[in-house]
Amino acid sequence: MTKVMKSRPSRVVVLGSIALLLAMMTGCQQSNSAAPATSEQPVTATTQTTDNTSNNNTNSTSTSSTADTATFTEEQVEQGIQFASKYKKDQYTVGEEYKQNTSPEEMLKLAMKKNEPYLTETQLQSQTTSRLLTLPMQLAVTKQSTLSPQDLEIHKKEPQTKQGVLQLSYTMKIAFANGEPSIPVEGELQLQPSADTWKVSYDAFNNKDLMDIVMNTKS
Structure with a gap:
């Protein structure tokens, strides 16, 4: 067991x-x-x-x-055209002030105040350097007359966008109040969106024709 x-x-x-x-x-x-x-x-x-x-x-x-x-909407394009129209009208409307502001310094001061709301900083500097910023005032002084844009037409270009900017083309005439022959202008604009408005980042036109009038009259 x-x-x-x-x-x-x-x-x-x-x-x-x-x-x-x-x-x-x-x-x-x-x-x-x-x-x-x-x-x-x-x-x-x-x-x-x-x-x-x-x-x-x-x-x-x-x-x-x-x-x-990408393209802008029709509403945005219309807003851009209205902005460009206001820019060109303000830029090439010169009243009796041309009689008092004939020095280069005074011309530039007045032109910068008028154009700064419309231009990018780069474009403002470019137009200042090239003297295009004061060109309307120079024309007024040269012709001894007030001036304004007439028959202004602005259209969108195709393609309407390039690198995020709105491309426009325009034509107009610079008319003098004293009866001087008007000057035809043809150019292109590029607008870029900026906050709730636009800014002109490019403005090319037949500025040589206008410059020649100023320079030849001076000589």
Whole structure:
């Protein structure tokens, strides 16, 4: 009896140890069989990241392309034309003040005050350097007459946008009150949005014809 009772615990221990060993082996096998699935996760993640990056690049390209080809609404174009019309009318309307402000310093001071609300800082500096800013006043002094724009027409160009600016073309005549022959003007404008208004970033016209009148009369 005693021997039998002593041998049973030993068998239990042995069987328990075997069961534990089998469990450990089974666990290792399961772990090893799961390993390939674990190693594939980064590959899947990398593929998703690459796809997302590709999508982002596509979206970025699409957005850039859209920005390059975007056009202003008809309402915005109309507002731009009205702004450009006011700019040209103010620029080439010179009254009796030409009689008192004949020095270059006074001309420039008056012209800057008149044009600053319409021009970008770069364009204001450009017109100041090229003396286009004071050209209307110089014409008035040269012709000894007040002057104003007539038959002003402004149209949108095609394409109407270029690098985010509104492109316009214009024609007009500079008319003198003393009966001097009017001067035809033809040019192009570029307007860029600025807060709730516009700013002229480019203004090119047949200014040489006007400059020649001023210079030839002086000589």
